[in-house]
Amino acid sequence: MTNGHELVRVIGGGDFLSGRRLSLGLELTEDAVAKYRMYYFDLDAYTLNGGGPMPSWEGSVVGGVLGRITHVTVGGGASGEVAVGHVTLANRQSAYANTGSAMIGWQGEAAHSRIQRLAREEQIPLAYKGNSTATPTKIGAQAVASLLDLMQDAADTDEGRLYEPRDLLGLAFRTRASHYTQPAALTLDYTAREVVAPLEPVDDDQAVRNDITVQRSGGSFARAVCESGPLSVQAPPRGIGRYAEQVTTNLATDDQCTPVAWWRLHRGTWDAARYPAVTVALHEAPHLAGPASAVDVGHRIAMTNPPPWLPPERVELLVEGYTETLGVRTWELAFSCAPGGPWLVATSDHAEYATAGPDDCTLAAPLDAHATTPEVITTAGPPWPLSSRNPDLYPITVRIGGERLTITAVQSAPGGGAGNSPSAEPTTALPSHIERAPPCSSPGSRSLRYRWGPTGSPHRPPHQSDPKHQLDGYRTS
Numbered sequence: 001m002t003n004g005h006e007l008v009r010v011i012g013g014g015d016f017l018s019g020r021r022l023s024l025g026l027e028l029t030e031d032a033v034a035k036y037r038m039y040y041f042d043l044d045a046y047t048l049n050g051g052g053p054m055p056s057w058e059g060s061v062v063g064g065v066l067g068r069i070t071h072v073t074v075g076g077g078a079s080g081e082v083a084v085g086h087v088t089l090a091n092r093q094s095a096y097a098n099t100g101s102a103m104i105g106w107q108g109e110a111a112h113s114r115i116q117r118l119a120r121e122e123q124i125p126l127a128y129k130g131n132s133t134a135t136p137t138k139i140g141a142q143a144v145a146s147l148l149d150l151m152q153d154a155a156d157t158d159e160g161r162l163y164e165p166r167d168l169l170g171l172a173f174r175t176r177a178s179h180y181t182q183p184a185a186l187t188l189d190y191t192a193r194e195v196v197a198p199l200e201p202v203d204d205d206q207a208v209r210n211d212i213t214v215q216r217s218g219g220s221f222a223r224a225v226c227e228s229g230p231l232s233v234q235a236p237p238r239g240i241g242r243y244a245e246q247v248t249t250n251l252a253t254d255d256q257c258t259p260v261a262w263w264r265l266h267r268g269t270w271d272a273a274r275y276p277a278v279t280v281a282l283h284e285a286p287h288l289a290g291p292a293s294a295v296d297v298g299h300r301i302a303m304t305n306p307p308p309w310l311p312p313e314r315v316e317l318l319v320e321g322y323t324e325t326l327g328v329r330t331w332e333l334a335f336s337c338a339p340g341g342p343w344l345v346a347t348s349d350h351a352e353y354a355t356a357g358p359d360d361c362t363l364a365a366p367l368d369a370h371a372t373t374p375e376v377i378t379t380a381g382p383p384w385p386l387s388s389r390n391p392d393l394y395p396i397t398v399r400i401g402g403e404r405l406t407i408t409a410v411q412s413a414p415g416g417g418a419g420n421s422p423s424a425e426p427t428t429a430l431p432s433h434i435e436r437a438p439p440c441s442s443p444g445s446r447s448l449r450y451r452w453g454p455t456g457s458p459h460r461p462p463h464q465s466d467p468k469h470q471l472d473g474y475r476t477s
Contacts, residue, residue, distance in 0.1 A: 020044070023103050027093055034061035041100065048101055048108040105141030108252045111158035112136060115151050115173045122147055125170030129298075133347075134177030138252035140217055157250045159263070163297045174298045179318065179343045181353050185299035186291050188280065190306050194288060196281050196332070199307060201273035207338070209268030211244040214251075214261040222257035224265040231269040243268070272339035275317055278303070282331040292333050295319060300340055316340035352397070358382060364413075375413050384410045 021043040029035050039056035046052035074084050090096065106114060112130055119126035124147075130136075137158040142150060151171070155162035158176050165172035188194045210226040210233050226232045232239035245268070251257060278301065282289045295301065296319070303315040317337035325332045346353050359381030367374045378384065387394050387409040395408045 023100075025096060028061065028066055029093070030066045034066045035059065036061055043103055046100055046104050048104065048106065051100060105143075107141040108138050109142075110136035111139050111154040111160065112173065112175050114139060114142065114154045115162070118147060118151055119171065125168055127165050127168050127170065127172040129172070129174040129178045131175060131177035131180060134175070134180070137176070138256070140250040140252050143250075153250055159260075161298045166296055172296075179298055179300075180345045181343070181347050181350055182300050184302040185295050185319075186288070186301045188278070188288075188301065188303045190303060192305075194280065194285050195303065196279035199275070199278065201275050201310070203273040205240065205243065207268065207274065208240065208243045209245040209264065210240070211242050212261045212264045212268065213244070213246040214257045214264065215246065215248040216251045216254055216257055217248055219251070220254040220257060222261045224258075224261035226265055226269045229269070231271055267342045270339050270342045272341050274339060275315075275335075275337040277334045278317065278337055279332055279334040282333060283329060289331075295322070295333075295335065297321060300343070301335060301337060302340075316344060318343055358384065386410055386412065 022040045023043060024040045025038070027037040027039075029037075035058065037056055037058045039054050041052050041054045069089065072087055072089070074082055074087065088096070101109075106117075109117075112128065113136070116126060116128060118124075139154055139157045143153070145153070151173075152162055155173060160173060160175045160178070162171060162173050164170075190199065208231060210231055211223070212225075213221055213223045215221040226239075228234070228239075230239065233242045235241055245264070247264075249260070251260065280288055280292050282292060299319045301317040301319060303317065306312070306315050316339065317335070318340040319335050320338050321336045323334045323336075325334070344353060358378040361376045361378045361384075364375040364377050385393055388411065394410070395406050398405050398407055
């Protein structure tokens with residue numbers, strides 16, 4: 001209506017409006033002839049990336065002249081009661097050109113995109129660290145909440161980190177994928193006195209979770225359970241009992257629940273100690289001042305040559321927080337760290353974590369400090385790639401019972417028949433229980449021979465029943 005005169009009447013029949021969430025718009029333009037355009041789109045059929053259909057009607061305004069709009073009335077009369085969320089008025093046609101995403105609460109938006117958008121809208125400086133090769137986490141609709149709650153909701157759904165960086169007056173966000181197999185921001189040598197004693201790792205059950213249920217807000221759920229192994233739900237001594245966790249998260253779709261549950265289980269059943277304090281005295285190790293002072297939340301720390309009461313392998317840590325203490329003549333940084341091992345995932349282009357080996361393999365004979373060609377039996381997973389066919393893969397570093405070895409070559413063990421042929425993979429490979437082997441007295445260069453167990457059952461020499469002749473499984477370190 002304008003000046004009391006009706007300009008446009010659009011009548012929808014049947015159940016056109018009934019039970020549907022619609023965004024309706026009316027554009028009025030005055031040129032030589034005043035015109036109108038009426039349009040709508042269905043919010044439930046609209047997607048963040050694909051948009052949705054937008055039917056429209058156009059025509060000339062009755063009377064051909066537009067006056068000043070003084071009020072808007074919704075519902076009443078023949079239309080009955082209509083529930084309306086928002087009524088807005090603008091003086092240009094492009095005012096609502098990009099509001100479709102907001103209409104659906106940015107459903108399906110990537111977690112990092114939401115945090116960046118919110119920071120941009122509120123003019124908050126934000127440092128962002130992502131992984132361009134990883135698939136971003138899509139999250140559900142944006143709720144009505146405070147700014148920090150909305151940002152934290154997105155960070156929690158992605159399992160990334162929202163924090164205050166040490167070099168910026170603002171916020172920082174690191175995606176979950178940015179922690180994957182990242183280079184070490186700081187490498188510490190314990191024997192070189194780069195770590196302040198005492199170093200006291202804590203091997204407790206504080207972070208253990210072996211029964212995970214992930215519920216999507218307003219949707220379905222998925223469950224992941226560790227049913228075997230030292231941190232499984234089995235009663236001791238086969239496991240540690242049930243450590244259950246149920247989380248509700250703002251994922252975009254139900255099918256995201258399963259991989260999230262298994263990732264949480266992977267982290268919750270990682271058998272490694274946490275380090276509440278790894279302290280570096282920078283006044284005594286000034287060469288570390290630069291790299292150590294640049295370490296922030298989510299960075300990787302690698303500690304080499306650990307103390308003798310710990311396994312000899314490199315200690316992988318992920319920084320959860322830090323405390324910096326400045327004295328008159330002292331400068332100390334104490335890093336609070338979680339196990340970094342769960343974040344060292346395989347990537348196809350990584351020099352250290354790009355080689356796939358067997359899931360389980362066992363020693364076919366005892367291995368002493370002087371052995372240069374140990375023979376192993378692969379019982380599950382893919383066979384070791386032969387160096388004759390894949391010369392570019394070697395040398396690689398592996399761990400056997402905590403000892404780091406360099407494998408220079410892999411060849412097929414003699415004898416065995418079809419099931420033991422390196423070119424014939426058995427249709428069934430039953431995994432065997434693997435115990436930790438005694439570490440070799442000194443690391444060195446080794447070649448490796450392997451053979452497959454026959455189809456249906458792993459090949460086990462009689463002496464292999466003794467756990468001391470079994471190994472922890474090969475994996476690149």
